[in-house]
């Protein structure tokens with residue numbers, strides 16, 4: 001990738017880099033890093049994302065990074081069959097959703113619900129002499145606060161959204177009492193960050209005036225616990241392989257519920273599915289991830305986002321609840337043509353529906369991971385695709401990839417040095 005001519009006098013202080021075109025920036029980067037022409041050409045091939053659009057979405061663009069888009073089949077949610085686009089670089093993630101969905105399809109698939117589409121914006125005030133009285137002064141201004149907030153976004157209002165409530169907390173912080181105002185805003189089909197951040201900024205001078213304090217931060221909270229997506233499914237014993245499998249999955253959940261070390265991995269698996277759909281639809285993966293993990297720690301101990309139980313008639317029951325701040329309008333969701341195509345595949349027409357679908361995908365993902373872990377182990381399922389990756393890394397091309405991968409799996413040794421030797425044998429060059 002890098003040529004031996006890597007520029008020895010490289011300097012990262014590049015004035016006016018942001019004002020250059022992507023091609024000019026790429027030439028600077030190629031010179032800096034000694035990229036060969038093929039690597040530079042690969043970077044500038046932005047695939048299904050127009051370079052001009054990429055350049056408007058983020059800063060200092062030189063190209064794009066493509067991630068595979070897979071489709072999870074077999075999903076039925078609230079009686080509706082759906083195909084789920086998932087953008088992920090990790091093998092087995094898409095297959096896991098397909099398998100989990102197949103095993104509960106005949107029993108009705110997933111049901112889902114949502115607590116609402118409310119976002120929270122926070123306004124931090126410090127140096128307030130009488131924080132408890134100031135709290136009441138703010139609460140008494142509810143009508144004024146509503147007018148200021150709703151005045152920020154008439155479009156949101158026209159779609160039935162807008163200010164819903166104000167709450168004020170007195171926090172006991174290291175720097176003394178801190179007064180934190182929460183604006184509760186219904187952002188409907190928008191993720192809502194821009195809407196609530198604008199409201200918080202517009203209201204902040206009023207908060208300073210009413211409290212006599214100094215206002216610093218004015219920003220949304222990613223702990224979107226007024227925007228909880230929920231999903232549930234029942235997996236019949238005959239579909240999952242019997243009582244031992246069911247009990248293994250329930251015990252795996254108990255493990256995650258009792259131990260943050262395990263819960264982190266358990267929830268990471270859930271986010272494999274969640275983030276893949278969030279990304280495919282152009283939504284903010286980090287916002288959803290932050291919300292999920294904060295919600296998992298709401299009791300004071302980090303725990304599981306899912307629960308697995310046994311129904312009265314002995315079947316496996318799984319459920320999930322997590323904050324899901326996703327939107328259909330604004331940002332990359334609207335601008336990125338692939339995100340639009342993914343939304344069309346999903347057929348969702350509201351942010352709420354999208355959030356519920358994503359929750360179901362997270363539950364499906366978790367079911368498959370726990371089932372594999374509690375039975376054969378995770379490596380068996382990973383092996384086939386992993387072997388293909390290793391075969392490619394060893395230099396296999398075309399048909400060779402499948403042939404080398406099959407031999408690696410058969411031997412139970414998926415390593416690059418072995419792949420190179422196998423490839424050598426296939427090519428008759430002895431590795």
Ligand code: MEV
Nearest residue numbers: 265266268269369370378
């Ligand atoms: C790997 O990406 C995800 C898992 O580790 C999840 C889990 O352990 O539950 C398999």
